[in-house]
Amino acid sequence: MSGSALGIAQAIREGSMTAVAAANDALARIRERDPSINAFTLVTQERALAEAAAIDARRARGDVLPPLAGVPYAVKNLFDIEGVVTLAGSKINRDRAPAVRDATLVQKMGEAGAVLVGALNMDEYAFGFTTENTHYGPTRNPHDRSRIAGGSSGGSAAAVAAGMVPLTLGTDTNGSIRVPASLNGIHAVKPTFGRLSRRGAYPFVPSLDHVGPFARSLADLAACYDALCGIDREDGAQGRDVDNRPVATGVSAGIAGLRIAVAGGYFDDNAGPDARAAVALAAATLGVTARVELPEVARARAAAFVITAVEGSQLHLADLRSRPDDFDPFIRDRFLANALAPGAWYVQAQRLRRWFHERVMRVFADTDILIAAATPVATTPVGDKTFELNGAHVPSGPSMGLLTQPISFIGLPVVVVPMIQAGKLPLGLQIIAAPWREANAFRVAGELERLGVVNSPLPPP
Amino acid sequence: MTRAEIESYIDAAATALRLPIAPEHRPGVIANFERLAANAATVNEFALEPEDEPAPVWRP
Numbered sequence: 460m461s462g463s464a465l466g467i468a469q470a471i472r473e474g475s476m477t478a479v480a481a482a483n484d485a486l487a488r489i490r491e492r493d494p495s496i497n498a499f500t501l502v503t504q505e506r507a508l509a510e511a512a513a514i515d516a517r518r519a520r521g522d523v524l525p526p527l528a529g530v531p532y533a534v535k536n537l538f539d540i541e542g543v544v545t546l547a548g549s550k551i552n553r554d555r556a557p558a559v560r561d562a563t564l565v566q567k568m569g570e571a572g573a574v575l576v577g578a579l580n581m582d583e584y585a586f587g588f589t590t591e592n593t594h595y596g597p598t599r600n601p602h603d604r605s606r607i608a609g610g611s612s613g614g615s616a617a618a619v620a621a622g623m624v625p626l627t628l629g630t631d632t633n634g635s636i637r638v639p640a641s642l643n644g645i646h647a648v649k650p651t652f653g654r655l656s657r658r659g660a661y662p663f664v665p666s667l668d669h670v671g672p673f674a675r676s677l678a679d680l681a682a683c684y685d686a687l688c689g690i691d692r693e694d695g696a697q698g699r700d701v702d703n704r705p706v707a708t709g710v711s712a713g714i715a716g717l718r719i720a721v722a723g724g725y726f727d728d729n730a731g732p733d734a735r736a737a738v739a740l741a742a743a744t745l746g747v748t749a750r751v752e753l754p755e756v757a758r759a760r761a762a763a764f765v766i767t768a769v770e771g772s773q774l775h776l777a778d779l780r781s782r783p784d785d786f787d788p789f790i791r792d793r794f795l796a797n798a799l800a801p802g803a804w805y806v807q808a809q810r811l812r813r814w815f816h817e818r819v820m821r822v823f824a825d826t827d828i829l830i831a832a833a834t835p836v837a838t839t840p841v842g843d844k845t846f847e848l849n850g851a852h853v854p855s856g857p858s859m860g861l862l863t864q865p866i867s868f869i870g871l872p873v874v875v876v877p878m879i880q881a882g883k884l885p886l887g888l889q890i891i892a893a894p895w896r897e898a899n900a901f902r903v904a905g906e907l908e909r910l911g912v913v914n915s916p917l918p919p920p
Numbered sequence: 921m922t923r924a925e926i927e928s929y930i931d932a933a934a935t936a937l938r939l940p941i942a943p944e945h946r947p948g949v950i951a952n953f954e955r956l957a958a959n960a961a962t963v964n965e966f967a968l969e970p971e972d973e974p975a976p977v978w979r980p
Binding site (some may be wrong): 646666695753757758762764765768779780783791792795796797798799800801803808809810811816 | 941949962963966974
């Protein structure tokens with residue numbers, strides 16, 4: 460049996476389950492289910508059992524337990540774990556020294572009492588939307604193991620979707636939390652750029668990297684997100700003077716007063732029939748008739764591509780010079796090409812970012828929430844290079860992020876919920892809020908859940 | 921950019937960056953640079969005003 464994070468925490472608090480038993484349950488589920496999914500690259504059994512035992516000891520002493528006490532979780536393998544080499548999906552990083560301390564978000568999960576059970580597979584250096592990793596193998600979608608888990612946080616999403624752990628952490632630069640959440644039928648949040656600390660998360664594109672959690676229920680997601688919030692003086696990219704009031708209590712607050720619109724134009728053109736249907740269902744359920752078209756979205760996506768190309772490749776320049784063949788062949792030639800970009804292209808893209816942000820903020824003067832599909836289509840077969848989108852064959856890797864990339868480009872917060880897809884493969888909805896208004900996105904997600912159109916079923920084992 | 925322009929640029933830029941491009945990687949690098957150049961063209965053809973400053977602001 461795999462319970463919710465909050466259910467596990469409550470059972471441990473009440474004494475009907477020990478944290479060690481919960482940890483052992485998770486470890487057993489990983490042993491049983493992960494061989495056919497390949498979400499995990501490392502299981503931290505010793506640490507998990509020690510952390511769980513410490514929770515049980517605190518309970519025995521009569522301590523008030525923190526909100527996620529005893530809840531098993533895992534993290535994308537670009538998060539520093541003390542004593543573990545941070546792979547970031549690569550072979551090259553195996554040569555680095557082990558991390559001397561946990562990433563800030565791993566520390567915060569520990570402060571909330573959660574129990575770390577392992578590290579999760581990803582696209583090499585986060586440069587992909589599919590988690591087809593040549594070194595560590597593809598991560599498979601629990602709903603259909605011949606299909607991808609999406610990426611680059613594929614392991615993070617698949618581990619939750621398969622019920623191995625109730626919570627995981629991932630990262631999102633152009634869609635790497637939202638795409639796998641959509642394809643695996645689970646909940647996730649990509650917060651506002653600069654909301655959560657990135658300290659100890661191996662970088663990809665400093666201008667665009669976000670970190671965030673995955674869960675199989677909205678209540679779990681909100682509780683985890685709240686536990687992760689907080690100013691970290693060591694992260695220079697974090698927003699300062701940010702209101703970190705918890706969002707969890709607002710999940711059931713309803714949507715009164717919120718102005719919601721469907722994102723049309725580009726977001727409709729690049730959505731396949733099932734994605735459009737998911738958006739239409741959400742709109743109908745919420746009583747939303749307003750539609751908004753953002754300007755120059757395709758251009759914004761192209762600018763995100765250029766910024767990603769230049770920053771992402773520069774980071775790896777030394778290794779591209781000295782050991783190009785140690786990169787994932789899916790990634791290497793992209794990094795090599797991108798490393799050559801002229802500087803003027805990069806600055807233009809950063810200037811366009813300011814322009815696009817300003818124009819989108821005008822839309823948010825009259826709107827609180829935009830809704831769009833999270834992926835153009837549901838999951839595709841492992842190994843496929845293209846998929847069909849509204850009559851055209853598009854390259855599958857890059858195109859999975861078509862709907863996410865323009866939004867992360869300007870750092871807007873997004874909650875992804877799995878829309879009900881009876882008889883079909885999962886597909887998620889992006890609930891997009893204004894900067895620093897994650898609470899509004901959680902309220903809309905809560906309303907969709909209350910009205911019965913959000914569904915995250917466990918796939919058959 | 922034409923194919924020939926791309927190849928010539930790649931060779932020159934690779935030299936400037938001291939980034940050797942092995943013969944077996946060359947076709948993939950050219951193909952990916954073509955995609956990058958196409959995306960860059962979309963960005964570059966958009967007229968911006970001087971007031972459209974890049975986002976990053978250095979905070980000493």
